[in-house]
Amino acid sequence: MIFLRKLKSSAPEKEEKNARDQNSIQEDTGLQNHPITGAWGGVNPQGEIVFDLFVERLEVPESIRMKVEPGRPPLEIGREGEMHVRECQVGVVVRPDIARSIGEWLIQKATEASAGIVKGGEGHA
Secondary structure, eight states, X not given: OOOEXXXXXXXXXXXXXXXXXXXXXXXXXXOOOOOOOEEEEEEOTTSOEEEEEEEEEEOOOSEEXXXXXXXXXXXXXXXXXXXXXXXXXXXXXXXXXXXXXXHHHHHHHHHHHHTTOOXXXXXXX
């Protein structure tokens, strides 16, 4: 299913709108949402910003030692082979100007979220 959303134009309604004032966002049918807890990357030789967005999680341990006594619930007494994993969800390559624009937009939205300002689906980077 493809959804189209029209963004509000900044031009007054009486003025003739040009192609730059008319926008729509089309979502790919394979659009996925990913939880993200961090990013890892840098600048490539072409001067683009390259980074992976990851989610950090605790890997299932290789073994868990349990103490079992009759009439009592089992009690975990130790784990082996447990480690934190950064699982990359998506890789991104952007030009520096786009990275700056996205970064400023994210900071603005984080500021609004911290202040308890909720605005659904508005704005773009």
